[in-house]
Amino acid sequence: MGTQGLKSKIASGFLSLRGSPRDLYIIFVLKVLESYNYFSLSRLFVLYLTEDFGISDLTAGTLYGVWGMLLTAYGFFLGGAIDFLGVKRSLVVCFALNILSRLAMAMTSTRWVLLVSLLGPNTVAGAMGVPVMTIGVKRYTNTLNRGFAFSLFYTLMNVAALSQGVLMDFFRIRWKHGFDVPSLSGKSLLNNGNRLFLASGCVTSLLGLGLTYLLSTAPVEVAEPGAAQRLPSSDSVVDQEADPLVKGPPVGQEASKLGQLWVAVRNVALSTEFVKYLFMCIITVNLKSVFRYLDAMLPKYQLRAFGCDAAIGLIYSINPLTIVFLVPVVGAMTTGFQHFDMIHMGSYLSALSPLWLVLWQEEWAAALFVLTLSLGEAVWSPRWYDYSMAVAPTGREGVFTALASAPLFVAMLPTGMLSGYLLDRYCPDNGACGDVSKGKASVKPETGEQTCHGSAMWGLVTLLTLTHAYRLSFLPQKWVRPAPETGEARDASSHPGECMDFNEADPLLLVENVSQTVVAPRRRGVE
Template identity: 25%
Template sequence: MTDAAPAPSSWRFPRAFWTANAVELCERAAYYGTFIALRTYLLRVVGLDDVQAGWLAGLFGALIYLFPFFTGAASDRIGFRASLILAFLLLAVGYGSLGVFHTLGPVSVGLLLIVLGGAFVKPVITGTAARSSNEANRARAFSIFYMMVNIGSFTGKTIVAPIRIEMGVHHVPFFSAAAAAVALVIVLLFYFPTEDGEARPRSVGETLRGMVTVMGNARFFALILITAGFWAIQGQLYASMPDYVIRMAGETYKPEWYANVNPLVVVLCVVAVTQLVRAWPPARSMAVAMALIPLSSLAMAMSAWIHRPLALFGLEVHPITAMMVVGIAIQGFAECFLSPKYLEFASKQAPPGREGLYLGFAHMNTFFAWLFGFVFAGYLLKAYCPDPASLPPDAQAAHAAWLAGQGAMPAQYAHAHYVWYAFAIVGAISFAAMMIFAALTARADARRGVRAEG
């Protein structure tokens, strides 16, 4: 049963579809608004150090991608409307608790509530899009969904920058709580989907068995780990970039806005790039993406070699700002080559006849990427770009004077750009591993008589 699927080639969808997309925009604004400030919040408000903040933020980001495998089964059982009501209740309370409580225990509980709430949202929204469309217009339905994701992400990060600067990072979660509360009201008033009583919900046990099967396949698991290197670098938009910019340029700079360059480039380039690579073997398109991603880190590191503001369009631009934007733009362009072909390539690594099961877990690469990327970033920042609050008073004063243009760079920050060199190495290793993987799997397929198109 579907929610009155519209006629072919129509952009008309039932109310449940549009309501679901409206609350998706709110949820993404809430999530990205807090996520990009989370490490800074954990440092300044909760009192963690760089390494501790990296571990906690990494676990948070990783679990956000793990839990939907299980909450998807639960949402089928309790119904989509009840799932979204529960989700936004959890999100509103979770984000609100981060604003009210500032010690590790309550903050950890709040983050767990956000993970649980967020894990219900994606399967319900994507499920609503599927039920509200048919084969003729499903691509349009999901294009609207992804547009809402990007608009929400862009909006959330844009709004929280002035909140952090003018009011303090401890106020950022209140914005996210408000966005979640607005979504809850919308669901209560307008979201009445037709539930699919004919579908048999997948059990948690089935989900676990499927995950064990997929992760136990060395070939498929290797692909997940290799591509995790790509996403670990992308994840630095939230892991290391915000604190790096604030420590190296100053409190009034807006890394939240720099991060918006990524979805902007994707929106501007993805159609053209998808058209370009439509006839390419998947491995070639992915190789371009994996080759570009270490270059993005090298571009970010280049600000260390520029010692004065750059003149761009009649404006003076800080070297950190300029090279961050360049590096982030390269990341977005690289994503345009990876995303259209990843699932196609992943399907070729699955055993024949089991492609559906394996593709269901193909995005586990983000789980590993977020966990590794945040933890690694924590150790790198502590070593090369430390939190000024962790320095002796004289070094703190020297750092403040340097940012104000009244002194030399403190020795503790002389090698801050090594953070990006380290991630460039991660990207280079991932690229080399991708090339070796593609060659070995193509050779193995040829020996078995399988036509290897990837």
């Protein structure tokens, strides 16, 4: 497909959204606001814990892993609450919890208040927002425009990631001391760039809360092409029950729903396709975990190796910027390639990306690391979704992908711990930045016995990721490559296409996978 074909495809996608309910566009805006909340916290997480609360690298990395695991776990267990509350009320709870918890985290100087707010209401808010917005997109689209709507949905997520990177550097470098009120301490909200950046999520949440009240409470009708009737779309998922999938008690009974879910989970877990896919997930888990080092290890490394004014956010922004523009192009140019082959080729690009920091300890090398990682992601990440849909049993895609997310879920904690250990061992805090909030930071790292051995640290990361990419080359592909007949295109309602980036290594998307196992059986008839 050439450039004109790509433009035509994008134009037809936007045209397919004509006549969509107003609520769909509100959901798109809410996606940007909530994604900003997630990415701003994710990037600041370990820095805030260490710089403002004196938490060690190892403990901060461990807490980062715990946060990711809790985000996913809450997403699973809150499925019933989302069903009961519906889209609008769930989003109200989401944004309200985010406002309160962020204010507490930004204003407190007590560790236990920070950790309770962070791992409690703030994580619950994130776990509720992701699946609810996914339900909203499915509700306000039909089978013809749903694929493009989801592509746009995830593109907007990357736009939010891009914007937070730019704002992070503004708050940390240009507005390091905030309003610099003489009567307040350097660790107060108004005099601290980190705290103001964290509190910026309160502003986006306030906007989100206001927009949420514009969502319709009355049923919204979305016409299916060629259908003689319209599908109801109301505020509560409970109102949308369809005919039961199996004979027996009504779907409205909780025992029946849980029974259907258990049967689906058992059947999928015992299938040959799932065993193959799970094996594929296990051997690539370290490859996908390299994205977590962008949050848990790279920011601290940049400060300690390049100085306190290192452009942390700007370098990170290379990733979403590359993904937004490159994924549609790569998807259009590689439609003739098998998804497994694209995963194989892209995995080597991502696995080799830390090599830049092994060879050169320079800021431009950090930028090339993120760029190379992003190029690999643009190649393999969208096609991973294709691969998972090709091997998943028809009608059980949600259960299948959620179960297969288990290795990444389990790997979050050791990945966070490893990042903290590597920093503490090879690139410890040399005191160069001092207390940034009080203006004692130096522009360049101090020279002395405590130095940052970045080559050794990133060399270990490269070995971990490259080993798993290497295994794909020598693995008997009949074990993991789906049979040709199972790779046929699926319906657009469940297959957003090769132009969508779906990096399930990100907890934000992992929680979406897991949450679908709980809410999917309750709304199967309206998708």
